[in-house]
Amino acid sequence: MPTLPNRMPPLQSLQAFEASARHLSFSRAAEEMHLTHGAISRQVRGLEAQLGERLLARVGPRLSLTPAGRELLGRLGEPLLQLRQALQPDVPASERLELATLASFASLWLAPRLPALREALPGLQLRVETHYALSSFPPDRPRLGLRYGSGRWPGLKATALMQDRLVLLATPAALRRHGRDPAAWPASAWVRHEGTLWEDWQPQAPEPQGHRDAALVWNDAAAMVQALVATDGVGLARLSLAAGALAAKKLRLADALLAPAPMRYWLVTRPEYARHAGLKALAAQLLVMAGAWEAQWLAG
Missing domain, CATH: 3.40.190.10 (Periplasmic binding protein-like II)
Incomplete structure (x- = not known):
């Protein structure tokens, strides 16, 4: 278990580690934080030196979490979120909901259901982001992912949507x-x-x-x-x-x-957002719609 020294590590080092661990990539963490790849790598190395623990294992260009890194990632998410919310107290959560998914699923499954979704959730303000690669989950934005895959993504909570x-x-x-x-x-x-x-x-x-x-x-x-x-x-x-x-x-x-x-669709979010009222309501409606789709096409 990583133990903090008497002197707290710099906040930017903790943010650099959290982003790198979430993406398993220094390059994508650098893009998110508007820093260089080298700056992110140095911040993480400095944090590892201060904690006396290896947090990320480097195998060529790939990163993987060590047991100590996995535990620290789980402990950092909510404190970093609370800090950002303390600095942005006037931004209503309902105005910042995001849904990230594959373009194919968004256009042929999600889009036809948007009228029913808006009727079920009056006042819903939603930004839909489509992509091919796995989207990121920045700690300062309530984002729900709709992913097709194994359901195992480090640092994220996944709920099965449909087969x-x-x-x-x-x-x-x-x-x-x-x-x-x-x-x-x-x-x-x-x-x-x-x-x-x-x-x-x-x-x-x-x-x-x-x-x-x-x-x-x-x-x-x-x-x-x-x-x-x-x-x-x-x-x-x-x-x-x-x-x-x-x-x-x-x-x-x-x-x-x-x-x-061979794989399922999953609802994915950061663990600290699992109780977010807006995301919970959105996820609940998507689960209802997925259940109705399965009943229509797969019954019997």
Whole structure:
């Protein structure tokens, strides 16, 4: 357990460590604090020297938390938050709510539910940030993350939102043209998302040659679903992103198998914000909406 010496470490050293530990990156901590990579690294080294403990293990360009670093990160979050709130007492928390998520999930799952969300939470003021990389969680901003992953992120509290499904899709025209056997579908008809693997949907069946050689490959899951519709294509996708097109009959299930996706969606925040009234209300509504979506698409 890191023990503070008689002389308190500089506040900036504690902030530099907290940001570096949260991101597991000196570069991203430097960007957040508007300092250089070298300045952040020196601040952390100075803190380690003053505490007499190794807090971050450095393996090449990567960082990992030592047991002492993990404990200190857990103890620092709330005191740093209280200090910032003491210096900004007049900023209402309700005006600073943020939601960070993947652009694909924001556009095809979250956006259609925003009218219901605003009706359930009158006066909600929300900044939605979309991204591909994992977003940061600065200690001075009440932010809720909506992440797709394992649920294990150092220094953050994660609550399971929903389990997605992988589905095999085709437009009505593609089904008429190519039938329902994916082994017979030509590569020219396939639209593939590079992060969605055949073995995650059907591990017992060999991957069709057409899927491997797909004519169109996307790194964005939402764009891939939209391309399926636009090109009269076939492909694998997450059900949460395709549900709107299925409901509108622009896409059809080419197979009845709804395979659990390899990862889940999670609600994520800093532990010290877990009791924040605004974030709790927002998270509760998102859980209700996720439950309704699962009841609609996965029941039976």
